[in-house]
Amino acid sequence: MRKSVAYLAGLALLLTAMLGSASAAELPTDLSSLSGPSAATGAEGVFSEVLHADGTYKALFEDDDSPIPVEARDVVGEVTACVDDAHSLWGWRESNVHGWHLNTSSIPSGLNASSVLEAATAASDTVTTAGNSCGRTDAVAAQAKYMGPTTAGTNIAPSGVCGERDGRSVVGFGPLDNGSLAVACVWYSTTSRPWEVLESDVRISSGHFAFFVDRPVGCSNRFDLESILAHERGHTFGLGHVSEKDHGALTMSEKTSPCSTNARTLGLGDVVGLEALY
Ligand SMILES: [Zn+2]
Numbered sequence: 001m002r003k004s005v006a007y008l009a010g011l012a013l014l015l016t017a018m019l020g021s022a023s024a025a026e027l028p029t030d031l032s033s034l035s036g037p038s039a040a041t042g043a044e045g046v047f048s049e050v051l052h053a054d055g056t057y058k059a060l061f062e063d064d065d066s067p068i069p070v071e072a073r074d075v076v077g078e079v080t081a082c083v084d085d086a087h088s089l090w091g092w093r094e095s096n097v098h099g100w101h102l103n104t105s106s107i108p109s110g111l112n113a114s115s116v117l118e119a120a121t122a123a124s125d126t127v128t129t130a131g132n133s134c135g136r137t138d139a140v141a142a143q144a145k146y147m148g149p150t151t152a153g154t155n156i157a158p159s160g161v162c163g164e165r166d167g168r169s170v171v172g173f174g175p176l177d178n179g180s181l182a183v184a185c186v187w188y189s190t191t192s193r194p195w196e197v198l199e200s201d202v203r204i205s206s207g208h209f210a211f212f213v214d215r216p217v218g219c220s221n222r223f224d225l226e227s228i229l230a231h232e233r234g235h236t237f238g239l240g241h242v243s244e245k246d247h248g249a250l251t252m253s254e255k256t257s258p259c260s261t262n263a264r265t266l267g268l269g270d271v272v273g274l275e276a277l278y
Pocket residue numbers: 049057059231235241
């Protein structure tokens with residue numbers, strides 16, 4: 001009984017984190033609405049996230065694998081990225097060197113391929129080296145390595161559904177339905193705690209000029225690819241969301257603003273979360 005109460009409390013925390021400022025009364029009572037897109041595969045779970053056109057990140061979990069935040073903090077009042085230590089961990093981590101590929105042939109002609117690789121590499125390094133402008137030294141042992149280009153696609157459908165994983169973590173571009181800007185999927189083993197990352201793909205919309213690598217003069221309504229990928233790499237390595245309302249300065253907050261490059265560097269809470277895991 002005590003365990004189930006703790007579970008529900010954890011779930012409520014998660015729901016609150018997912019829904020931002022929504023009050024408890026607004027939380028869905030039918031948890032099947034949180035059901036993930038693909039069937040459960042035994043001792044594996046899948047996390048998926050859609051980046052909507054307004055910059056909102058919407059996370060989705062499979063029913064039976066809804067993670068319980070193992071640590072969540074809340075700070076009252078307006079705080080800056082280097083003061084706010086809020087973070088949430090969603091239960092998985094990457095024990096190995098996270099090898100990833102870039103599907104270079106999928107990069108739209110409007111983006112420079114080598115610049116995209118630089119942005120993706122920088123975003124990955126930011127997470128594994130605790131890149132921050134708060135003067136906090138790197139005490140994070142997470143590791144990632146670019147394994148080269150691939151022609152393999154992401155295991156993510158245009159609808160945003162995570163498919164069967166193929167053992168290869170890929171960042172690539174492709175069509176996405178409903179105006180979605182990007183979709184990320186993280187597959188993890190739930191055999192034992194902490195859950196272990198198996199694969200992490202990111203599909204970025206190729207349908208329109210939604211992104212930039214170098215912020216253009218007079219930027220309007222376009223998103224920074226490196227900031228988006230830093231947020232998604234945060235998920236790869238086990239970070240969860242913190243509410244936009246109270247922690248909007250952090251990379252792992254639930255929304256990103258057009259033309260902002262702030263999420264290229266981590267805030268204090270993002271770093272503290274990684275330090276707790278690695
Ligand atoms: Zn997210």
